[in-house]
Amino acid sequence: MSNKAVSYAGPGKVEVIDIDYPTFELKDGPGVNPANVGRKVNHGAILKVVSTNICGSDQHMVRGRTTAPEGLVLGHEITGEVVETGSDVEFVKKGDIVSVPFNIACGRCRNCKEGKTGICLNVNPDRPGSAYGYVDMGGWVGGQAEYVLVPYADWNLLVFPDRDQALEKILDLTMLSDIFPTGFHGAYTAGTKVGSTVYVAGAGPVGLAAATSAQLLGAAVVIVGDLNEERLAQARAFGCETVDVSKGDPKDQIEQILGVPEVDCAVDAVGFEARGHGAGAAKEAPATVLNSLMEITAAGGALGIPGLYVTGDPGAVDDAAKHGTLSISLGTGWAKSLSFTTGQCPVMRYHRGLMQAILHDKVSISKNVNATPIPLDQAPQGYDEFDKGAAKKYVLDPHGMVGARS
Structure with missing residues (x-):
């Protein structure tokens, strides 16, 4: 056959x-x-x-x-x-x-x-x-x-x-x-519950599934960040707020939405091919999303990380990233008592x-x-x-x- x-x-x-x-x-x-x-x-x-x-x-x-x-x-x-x-x-x-x-x-x-x-x-x-x-x-x-x-x-x-x-x-x-369980896993392990404010980095299908899942879990506000306006429009189509990270640091736009520059829960639906924010949005910077999420997540909060990270990336921007070694501000995460969940859903x-x-x-x-x-x-x-x-x-x-x- x-x-x-x-x-x-x-x-x-x-x-x-x-x-x-x-x-x-x-x-x-x-x-x-x-x-x-x-x-x-x-x-x-x-x-x-x-x-x-x-x-x-x-x-x-x-x-x-x-x-x-x-x-x-x-x-x-x-x-x-x-x-x-x-x-x-x-x-x-x-x-x-x-x-x-x-x-x-x-x-x-x-x-x-x-x-x-x-x-x-x-x-x-x-x-x-x-x-x-x-x-x-x-x-x-x-x-x-x-x-x-x-x-x-x-x-x-x-x-x-x-x-x-x-x-x-x-x-x-x-x-x-x-993608639906993976997005749900991201939102759930980020601690989303009734009344939560949630930021999802990435408006691709997994990010949109995470945003959908956050709504299903009872979030009060779901904010989705991306560089792609067409994908951000898709997020807005089902009730999400959006952030265009090419226009600057997400925390400033989050503050305009929520009144404070932080959220209760954050989801990385981007992974290792992340790009910079603001003027650096065109350049690949694989640790950008993780470091940004640590900065904007409230102390004691959690990061769900369904975005893919690899140990072998021949096209990485530097030798360290080729082996999955990124410049992550772990000190920020430690100081804020943040929790992280990574890996396959x-x-x-x-x-x-x-x-x-x-x-x-x-x-x-x-x-x-x-x-x-x-x-x-x-x-x-x-x-x-x-x-x-x-x-x-x-x-x-x-x-x-x-x-x-x-």
């Missing part, structure tokens, strides 16, 4: 290629750790991909800002229909419509049992934690494809309770694989609750992030437009199941 997929073809390029149809064994290929080659996956399921989204984390690789090898099949945001299950799968059934957490987790190790599914100890020989189609994550094939293998299916997959309802709300539910901690919020019409995440479905063969165009700052969340539709409902 044919299986088309989106692959990284070198800095600035992606291609739609033909790859093997999945089997219940991990085979060699670009980015696959040798220790994973031949790994049996009888606990897995093969999915017909209903929707798979282009993520800002994918863009870091496509820009050549990681050590991703050419030929790597991309895609960690996956929603699909189960078409085959391995011999060890008991509960997930053929025909189920499911959300796939971008974290690959075994459900058996100490971390998984403690709910730390973003740092599973058994799926990636390189380090704790794994994801589909991502650099240094063990080599599990990405889901920007027609079909994909998901290991530990009974543990990983979130089965939607009603097929027709799921397909009707697919543009919202597709966000459960990553443990999607399984949140996705069922957020599914319920979607199914019961408590939130419209697809509208807030401007979800835009496109065919799989238009992925290169989608990557290009997203890289240029389009205020859209591109949803790839390999089998036309999304477009038929949109």
Whole structure:
């Protein structure tokens, strides 16, 4: 059976290629750790991909800002229909419509049992934690494809309770694989609660998901900062205040909004490709957002940091940043008793609750992030437009199941 997929073809390029149809064994290929080659996956399921989204984390690789090898099949945001299950799968059934957490987790190790599914100890020989189609994550094939293998299916997959309802709300539910839980994780770990004032750095899809989540958690005011006016307009469209960081330090604009130059909670949805503020907005300065958030967060507050930081960045502005070493004012954080939460969002901690919020019409995440479905063969165009700052969340539709409902 044919299986088309989106692959990284070198800095600035992606291609739609033909790859093997999945089997219940991990085979060699670009980015696959040798220790994973031949790994049996009888606990897995093969999915017909209903929707798979282009993520800002994918863009870091496509820009050549990681050590991703050419030929790597991309895609960690996956929603699909189960078409085959391995011999060890008991509960997930053929025909189920499911959300796939971008974290690959075994459900058996100490971390998984403690709910730390973003740092599973058994799926990636390189380090704790794994994801589909991502650099240094063990080599599990990405889901920007027609079909994909998901290991530990009974543990990983979130089965939607009603097929027709799921397909009707697919543009919202597709966000459960990553950006909605990731944004929620950022807002939640920043301490957002009823009445909080919240600043979200970054108006890309994760930032908009964090802003949506802060509203869902009861924030009194949500402020979103970015350089991109189109993306800031998207944030304003669902009730956020906005800050254009190209016009100066965020704290001055925050003071104009709140009357004080600080917020209770802050979220970094930018990551390691951050740029300066004010006159320096065009220049890359990877520690800018973290240092800014420490300055504007009230003493005793917290920073949620879902924005990606890496240990290998060939395109970094200096030698230290190439290894993930940034000039962070930790003294500021210490003096203000600030708390920090970093790392992969443990999607399984949140996705069922957020599914319920979607199914019961408590939130419209697809509208807030401007979800835009496109065919799989238009992925290169989608990557290009997203890289240029389009205020859209591109949803790839390999089998036309999304477009038929949109």
